[in-house]
Amino acid sequence: xxxxxxxxxxxxxxxxxxxxxxxQKIYRTAxxxxxxxxxxxxxxxxxxxxxxxxxxxxxxxEWAKIKMENCGLDSVxxxxxxxxxxxxxxxxxxxxxxxxxxxxxxHILALxxxxxxxxxxxxxxxxxxxxxxxxxxxxxxxxxxxxxINEPMNESYISTLNAYGEAYPxxxxxxxxxxxxxxxxxxxxxxxxxxxxFPHTGTMHYEDSIRKIPAAAVSTKDAEIISQFIxxxxxxxxxxxxxxxxxxxxxxxxxxxxxxxxxxxxxxxVGGHLDSWDTGEGAHDDGAGCxxxxxxxxxxxxxxxxxxxxxxxxxxxxEENGNMGGKTYAEIAKKNNETHIAAIESDLxxxxxxxxxxxxxxxxxxxxxxxxxxxxxxxxxxxxxGEIGVDTRPLSDFFPxxxxxxxxxxxxxxxxxxxxxxxxxxxxxxxELELGCAAVxxxxxxxxxxx
Amino acid sequence: xxxxxxxxxxxxxxxxxxxxxxxQKIYRTAxxxxxxxxxxxxxxxxxxxxxxxxxxxxxxxEWAKIKMENCGLDSVxxxxxxxxxxxxxxxxxxxxxxxxxxxxxxHILALxxxxxxxxxxxxxxxxxxxxxxxxxxxxxxxxxxxxxINEPMNESYISTLNAYGEAYPxxxxxxxxxxxxxxxxxxxxxxxxxxxxFPHTGTMHYEDSIRKIPAAAVSTKDAEIISQFIxxxxxxxxxxxxxxxxxxxxxxxxxxxxxxxxxxxxxxxVGGHLDSWDTGEGAHDDGAGCxxxxxxxxxxxxxxxxxxxxxxxxxxxxEENGNMGGKTYAEIAKKNNETHIAAIESDLxxxxxxxxxxxxxxxxxxxxxxxxxxxxxxxxxxxxxGEIGVDTRPLSDFFPxxxxxxxxxxxxxxxxxxxxxxxxxxxxxxxELELGCAAVxxxxxxxxxxx
Numbered sequence: 001x002x003x004x005x006x007x008x009x010x011x012x013x014x015x016x017x018x019x020x021x022x023x024q025k026i027y028r029t030a031x032x033x034x035x036x037x038x039x040x041x042x043x044x045x046x047x048x049x050x051x052x053x054x055x056x057x058x059x060x061x062e063w064a065k066i067k068m069e070n071c072g073l074d075s076v077x078x079x080x081x082x083x084x085x086x087x088x089x090x091x092x093x094x095x096x097x098x099x100x101x102x103x104x105x106x107h108i109l110a111l112x113x114x115x116x117x118x119x120x121x122x123x124x125x126x127x128x129x130x131x132x133x134x135x136x137x138x139x140x141x142x143x144x145x146x147x148x149i150n151e152p153m154n155e156s157y158i159s160t161l162n163a164y165g166e167a168y169p170x171x172x173x174x175x176x177x178x179x180x181x182x183x184x185x186x187x188x189x190x191x192x193x194x195x196x197x198f199p200h201t202g203t204m205h206y207e208d209s210i211r212k213i214p215a216a217a218v219s220t221k222d223a224e225i226i227s228q229f230i231x232x233x234x235x236x237x238x239x240x241x242x243x244x245x246x247x248x249x250x251x252x253x254x255x256x257x258x259x260x261x262x263x264x265x266x267x268x269x270v271g272g273h274l275d276s277w278d279t280g281e282g283a284h285d286d287g288a289g290c291x292x293x294x295x296x297x298x299x300x301x302x303x304x305x306x307x308x309x310x311x312x313x314x315x316x317x318x319e320e321n322g323n324m325g326g327k328t329y330a331e332i333a334k335k336n337n338e339t340h341i342a343a344i345e346s347d348l349x350x351x352x353x354x355x356x357x358x359x360x361x362x363x364x365x366x367x368x369x370x371x372x373x374x375x376x377x378x379x380x381x382x383x384x385x386g387e388i389g390v391d392t393r394p395l396s397d398f399f400p401x402x403x404x405x406x407x408x409x410x411x412x413x414x415x416x417x418x419x420x421x422x423x424x425x426x427x428x429x430x431x432e433l434e435l436g437c438a439a440v441x442x443x444x445x446x447x448x449x450x451x
Numbered sequence: 452x453x454x455x456x457x458x459x460x461x462x463x464x465x466x467x468x469x470x471x472x473x474x475q476k477i478y479r480t481a482x483x484x485x486x487x488x489x490x491x492x493x494x495x496x497x498x499x500x501x502x503x504x505x506x507x508x509x510x511x512x513e514w515a516k517i518k519m520e521n522c523g524l525d526s527v528x529x530x531x532x533x534x535x536x537x538x539x540x541x542x543x544x545x546x547x548x549x550x551x552x553x554x555x556x557x558h559i560l561a562l563x564x565x566x567x568x569x570x571x572x573x574x575x576x577x578x579x580x581x582x583x584x585x586x587x588x589x590x591x592x593x594x595x596x597x598x599x600i601n602e603p604m605n606e607s608y609i610s611t612l613n614a615y616g617e618a619y620p621x622x623x624x625x626x627x628x629x630x631x632x633x634x635x636x637x638x639x640x641x642x643x644x645x646x647x648x649f650p651h652t653g654t655m656h657y658e659d660s661i662r663k664i665p666a667a668a669v670s671t672k673d674a675e676i677i678s679q680f681i682x683x684x685x686x687x688x689x690x691x692x693x694x695x696x697x698x699x700x701x702x703x704x705x706x707x708x709x710x711x712x713x714x715x716x717x718x719x720x721v722g723g724h725l726d727s728w729d730t731g732e733g734a735h736d737d738g739a740g741c742x743x744x745x746x747x748x749x750x751x752x753x754x755x756x757x758x759x760x761x762x763x764x765x766x767x768x769x770e771e772n773g774n775m776g777g778k779t780y781a782e783i784a785k786k787n788n789e790t791h792i793a794a795i796e797s798d799l800x801x802x803x804x805x806x807x808x809x810x811x812x813x814x815x816x817x818x819x820x821x822x823x824x825x826x827x828x829x830x831x832x833x834x835x836x837g838e839i840g841v842d843t844r845p846l847s848d849f850f851p852x853x854x855x856x857x858x859x860x861x862x863x864x865x866x867x868x869x870x871x872x873x874x875x876x877x878x879x880x881x882x883e884l885e886l887g888c889a890a891v892x893x894x895x896x897x898x899x900x901x902x
Contacts (some may be wrong), residue, residue, distance in 0.1 A: 023815055027607075027609070028607055031606045031607055155882075156478075156479055156482055156483060158829050158830055158886070159830070160882070161688070193882060194880075194881060309725045330800070350860050352803070354830065377609065378609050379609055379610075379832075380806065380835070381830075381832035388638070410803050410861065412880055412886070413880050413882075413883070416880070429863055429867070430644075431611070431644060431645075431863045431864075432863045432864070435863070
């Protein structure tokens with residue numbers, strides 16, 4: 001018995017040592033011979049931003065297919081997705097007008113999905129410090145006015161993602177809540193953690209049967225200015241947006257595979273989203289996530305690792321304003337009777353890795369401990385139940401036993417650049433991006449090896 | 452007995468709960484009502500860079516004293532330090548000359564402490580890929596030439612500080628090693644992790660009895676260019692530096708105290724260094740460290756915490772090129788028969804906190820676990836034996852039982868900006884800086900409370 005325990009312990013130690021060696025190879029390849037930084041530069045600079053339905057999104061699909069083919073995967077293909085098509089248009093401007101008639105230009109971006117102003121709006125402004133205050137407002141105070149919601153993100157949270165989650169309804173429902181009270185437009189304080197001139201866009205939705213009113217975000221710096229004025233005098237905002245909805249168009253998820261050697265029918269997905277908002281270059285959101293996923297597969301191939309399961313990299317289309325890529329992927333997987341055992345998503349930026357969150361139905365203690373222990377020298381410390389990405393979540397509707405993981409990078413800088421003109425390649429740090437690729441690659445290896 | 456254990460457990464639980472509450476207050480104050488960001492802006496923009504002996508360093512001392520006084524500390528004073536005085540001068544330029552006579556301008560910075568070129572040097576170049584290769588070189592191959600050491604930082608390390616430690620001798624001893632072989636000047640590849648146009652300066656030293664030759668760092672991008680040329684043809688470098696040494700001057704450590712309520716004679720120091728290199732604004736190195744230290748004391752005062760020991764914030768002078776501030780501080784402490792029980796230093800930048808390293812003579816397991824457990828919700832995961840800062844290390848010469856701690860922020864971006872023109876306030880993230888203040892403040896509280 002004693003001998004048996006001894007053999008067992010030696011065997012576990014060998015396994016852990018082997019894991020450590022493979023993880024070291026993954027990190028060394030990412031840091032010394034990585035392709036993610038140059039690939040991301042090309043995506044950002046040769047294609048640029050790429051909102052669903054745009055010609056840039058179409059080019060990005062072609063680009064991504066070629067990049068995957070160049071990685072020597074076993075197969076690369078496109079998966080048809082019908083995506084919504086909204087365009088910002090050519091005119092997007094606003095001014096604060098003081099009671100003495102001075103005009104102060106404001107930095108705004110229409111929220112994604114907003115209707116146009118149909119010409120120029122010029123109306124009195126009513127300010128609410130919280131979305132909840134708007135909900136309680138007397139309609140007679142709001143009717144015919146432009147609602148300004150000046151709700152800041154809560155700085156107290158250690159993870160800015162929690163602050164974003166809390167502030168999200170301001171952007172998502174602000175227009176409908178203001179519309180219910182008879183407002184003619186809504187302007188929200190951008191969902192950003194720093195005081196800057198850059199407005200942040202992002203998706204919003206209209207409730208059925210509520211009148212659709214135009215919605216825009218103003219930069220946090222301008223929000224402070226509007227607030228200063230409005231606390232002392234009545235002001236107007238003059239604004240014009242000519243954004244527009246078009247018919248849905250055909251687009252694609254871009255998919256590449258390394259075939260499993262032992263369980264080819266069991267699929268592990270790793271992905272990010274290829275579409276981006278139509279400002280900046282979608283560098284962190286989510287060019288970085290796509291690079292993490294592709295580089296993870298490329299590295300495993302380069303170091304000569306033979307996957308047991310089929311590893312599938314997916315660049316999802318349309319995460320930002322519809323999630324048709326994620327939904328379609330899950331539906332087709334079900335329709336094709338595929339078996340999906342796990343998925344990793346990276347959609348929180350290309351910053352220094354801190355760990356992963358997961359949402360599993362099974363108990364997973366041993367796996368977690370082995371992973372954390374092996375990755376500790378790589379300064380990966382978080383592995384906990386938590387939020388899951390938008391693109392992979394639909395898989396759990398059809399595959400209830402699937403394990404879903406989400407990459408957690410450091411979050412402190414994300415909401416300086418999220419959905420705004422600052423999300424450009426220049427704000428990507430090469431080492432941070434490469435460490436993210438290695439972290440995602442390591443988890444992919446661990447899942448393949450141990451599940 | 453059972454009852455006693457019960458009471459004991461309740462007491463430990465209460466203590467931990469109290470710690471958690473105070474740490475939460477520290478973090479909330481740093482994030483919601485912090486002063487560090489605005490103070491650092493002022494130091495960077497109103498004073499700028501501040502090499503020991505410069506008029507800016509003199510102004511920085513005045514500035515720091517006023518800032519400390521405004522924090523309402525019990526006492527603020529200056530401690531006289533004699534510091535070396537080296538100036539870059541007005542001329543600093545270099546070109547690569549090809550064998551067809553084309554001149555390619557190079558981005559260079561003289562290394563701190565270098566002698567001048569005494570006019571223009573124009574000489575053939577010999578390249579070494581490692582400092583060790585230079586050490587083994589035949590002097591006849593080197594005599595009369597300009598030595599170019601093209602040793603890159605090792606990208607494989609997860610912490611860039613390890614790569615810096617390994618590459619440090621290239622900058623520190625490159626000139627003496629080249630001088631030994633008869634070279635007339637040395638140019639090193641900058642100690643930086645990214646490929647950029649910005650050269651990185653930093654201190655170097657000459658060995659006694661070796662002829663002193665001029666030394667400069669070239670940007671990593673230019674190092675690649677030089678290397679490309681030299682691998683195909685003989686090239687010259689033309690260079691001119693008129694940097695100069697002056698007599699030592701009087702300067703100061705700036706010190707502020709909160710008096711201990713129970714052990715006023717026992718001192719806990721927390722500090723960073725006020726001087727910086729004469730390029731950029733010394734924002735991360737080490738304006739951020741000074742802000743961490745001062746804000747830690749300010750926050751403890753603001754939240755109404757009464758320290759048991761005397762807490763002393765020190766802005767050290769001359770860390771960069773002489774460490775006279777750190778040495779003098781330790782010597783005067785000994786001379787005054789002070790009792791120093793611990794010191795925390797922050798000199799690794801103002802990035803997202805990861806934890807602390809320490810060098811203690813005593814076993815410290817319980818303290819470490821309590822700290823890590825309490826700080827885990829704040830994403831602080833590292834608390835381990837390791838490197839200690841330059842300014843606080845001399846204390847251990849006189850106080851062998853002192854516990855020394857060093858703040859560990861995320862290191863990935865540090866060597867993009869370290870000692871180069873990029874180390875400016877614009878590259879400081881407000882939340883990252885504030886989280887650093889809270890982390891340092893929390894450790895300061897923990898030491899005061901539990902030691």
